[in-house]
Amino acid sequence: MSIFDRNGFDDLLSKWPGVTIVDQWDSHVAKVGGKVFAVLGNSDNWRLVVKCSEESFEILTSLEGIGQAPYFAKRKWISIADHSPLKREELEHYVRRSYDMVASGLTKKLRTELGIAIS
Numbered sequence: 001m002s003i004f005d006r007n008g009f010d011d012l013l014s015k016w017p018g019v020t021i022v023d024q025w026d027s028h029v030a031k032v033g034g035k036v037f038a039v040l041g042n043s044d045n046w047r048l049v050v051k052c053s054e055e056s057f058e059i060l061t062s063l064e065g066i067g068q069a070p071y072f073a074k075r076k077w078i079s080i081a082d083h084s085p086l087k088r089e090e091l092e093h094y095v096r097r098s099y100d101m102v103a104s105g106l107t108k109k110l111r112t113e114l115g116i117a118i119s
Helices: 006-012 054-060 088-104 108-114
Strands: 017-023 027-033 035-041 049-053 066-068 079-082
Touching: 006 017, 006 088, 017 035, 027 079, 027 088, 035 088, 049 088, 054 088, 079 088, 079 108
Parallel strands: none
Antiparallel strands: 017 027, 027 035, 035 049, 049 079, 066 079
């Protein structure tokens, strides 16, 4: 099972506190506290979109199969193709970092309600 298929995406992300997964924008979208942190495109050539740090953005977008995410106007969102050189563990790391970054922007009250601990 791959993070680039719906089952792998759902299995990984549904275990995290406060996560909801919806079909939106012709994609499979993961949200925390109502805010998007990962998007899995619905197509033959899967693409995973996540938020990342400025440093990671610069490094990752220099790799084959990874670029700035279209339709996400703010920088620091990347689109990762299924043929990128990243291993499953690396993909999971970047999805988790995206979750953490987006969750950290939620109010303390909402994070508490959702059971999210931010260090």
